[in-house]
Amino acid sequence: MSGSLTHVLFEGSSGYALFTVSMQEEIAAKSKQLQDAITDYNTFSRMVQLASFLPFTSAAQALENANDVSEGILNPHLRNLLNIIVPGDKGKSNKKASGVLLGVSERGLGGAIMSELGIPCDTGERALELIRGVRLHQEKMLVKGGMHKGDVFVAQLGLGHSYSRGKVKFNVNRSDNMIIQAISLSDQLDKDLNTFSMRCREWYGWHFPELYKLVPDAHQYAQLAVLIGDRANLxxxxxxxxxxxxxxxETRARNVLDAARASMGSDISEIDLINISNFAERVVRLAEYRKSLRNYLVEKMNVVAPNLSALIGETIAARLISHAGSLTNLAKYPASTVQILGAEKALFRALKxxxxxxxxxxxxxxxxxGRAGAKHKGRISRFLANKCSIACRIDCFSDVPTKKFGEALRAQVEERLNFFEVCGID
Known part of the structure; x- marks a missing residue:
């Protein structure tokens, strides 16, 4: 916005401060002298002077105003301060606002002030530089407003804790943070179990090498290794x-018994067998925990994102939420972003x-x-991402969890898939 700044609004942790601006020529000049002047308190105090300071009366009021500033809402507490510039209500004060240009740090808040009070606001570089100077010297500049040394730090600490608590509060029944941790742990367990199962096969295979071909399943192999122990005693x-x-x-069990009696494996000492058995028992318990974690993840997904789970399954839905950071972030993404979520490296490589x-x-x-034909995968992917975007928004902003919408969206995707297969569109 063109014109000279007349006032600067500073939203602090202890209250709102309104400053008048002087030395317009020096401020308008974008030079190293201006940067040096801002860092020097004596020079900066001649550039801006405290006009009014309206402190918060309680920690709850400070938190309320901090949230309103972040959301771009004009709080009544701030309106009282700005009436110093333009007294009266909207529509009656436009004439008195002539010649006034208020520097504001938040663009959304500036728009709210402009629309409700008719005060022109500037969120440009010069306004931000002056607000930066006020923030740097606020403890000294707010002394005239009744603040004492150390009050700013205490107010910042208290508001920081309150604001953080407000942001991390969540409904225990709809916690997507638990889903993010659960799916991350599940993926890590899959990798670890594969490694441990392979180690178990190699270790016990010296004693009973034929067991691997008879029992290829890793979980069953570890259970049999614990049960059999020394094959000579089977x-x-x-x-x-x-x-x-x-x-x-019964046939496979009989084959294992016969193979143990005719095995070509080496004999094993008691201490080696104890270590192998202990390790195999841990692999078995870890596999059982992975199953229970899977059941836990399914239950949480049916509460937090039932429609998205009904559409694409609990595991993929949980990975989408984890990759986005939260269900709210995923709901904010457009369908085009949901479609390629997880393929960022390939996307940037293609763009480059x-x-x-x-x-x-x-x-x-x-x-x-997987069911779509090669030439239809792109179309189905785009259509599915569109439905996923709708499903996660319903899950995020609905109060009562239900999977009816997810089931209806899934039916739509099934119908589109069948349409491609029947018509054979190229």
């Missing part, structure tokens, strides 16, 4: 327990090399993308 009485581990397959941009990110793991 008896017919263990056949039922092995059969239970092997999904009630001017190649083809990726068609899908995390949603590639959805069954819809």
């Amino acid at each position: 008896q017919e009485s263990a056949l039922e327990d092995m059969q239970e581990i092997l999904d009630d397959d 090399t001017k190649g083809n941009t990726p068609k899908y990110g995390l949603i590639f793991h959805s069954t819809f993308i």
Whole structure:
């Protein structure tokens, strides 16, 4: 905004301060002298002078005003201070606002002041530089307003704690932070279990190498390693327990028993067997915990994001929320961003090399993308991302969790997929 600044508004932790601005020529000149003047209190105090200071009366009022400033809302407490410049109500004060230009740090707040009070506001570089100087010297400049040494720090600390508490408060039944931690832990457990299972096979394989071919499943292998122990001591009485581990397959259990008696593996000492068994027991418990964590994640997703879960499944939905940082962030993303979420490296590489941009990110793991034909994957990905965007917004802003919308959106995607398959659109 053109013109000379007449006032500067400073939103502090202890209250609102209004400063009058002088030495317009020096302020308008963008030079090193201005930067030096701002850092020097004696020079800066001649550039701006405190006109009025309206302190907060309580910590709750300070928090309320801090939230209003961040949201671009004109608080009645701030309106009382600004009436010093323009007394009266909106519509009656425009004439008195002539020649006034208020420097404000927040663009949204400046727009609210302009629309409600008719006071022209400037959020440009010169206003921000002056506000930076006020913030730098606020403890000295607010002495005339009744502030004492150390009050600014105490007010900043108290408001910082209150503001942070207000931001991190959440409904315990709709906590997407728990989902982010759970899906991250689940992915880490998958990697660790693969590593540990491979180590278990290699270690116990020296003693019973034939077991790996008979029982390729890692969880069942670890359970049998604990049950069998020293293969030389394996008896017919263990056949039922092995059969239970092997999904009630009596033939496989009998094959394991026969292979143990004719195994070509080396003998094992008691201390080695103890260590192998302890490690295999830990692998078994870790696999069981992964199953319980999966059930926990499904329950949380059905509460926090039931529609998104019904549309693309709990695991993919949880990964989308985790990648976005929160369900609210995911709801703010456009469908085009949701479509390639998780493929940022490929996107930036394509933009840099001017190649083809990726068609899908995390949603590639959805069954819809897998079932679509090669020439339809891009279309289904775009359509699915659109429905995901709708589903997560419903989940984020609805008060009563329900999966009806997710099921309806899933039916729409199924219908579109069938349409592509039947019509064979190129």
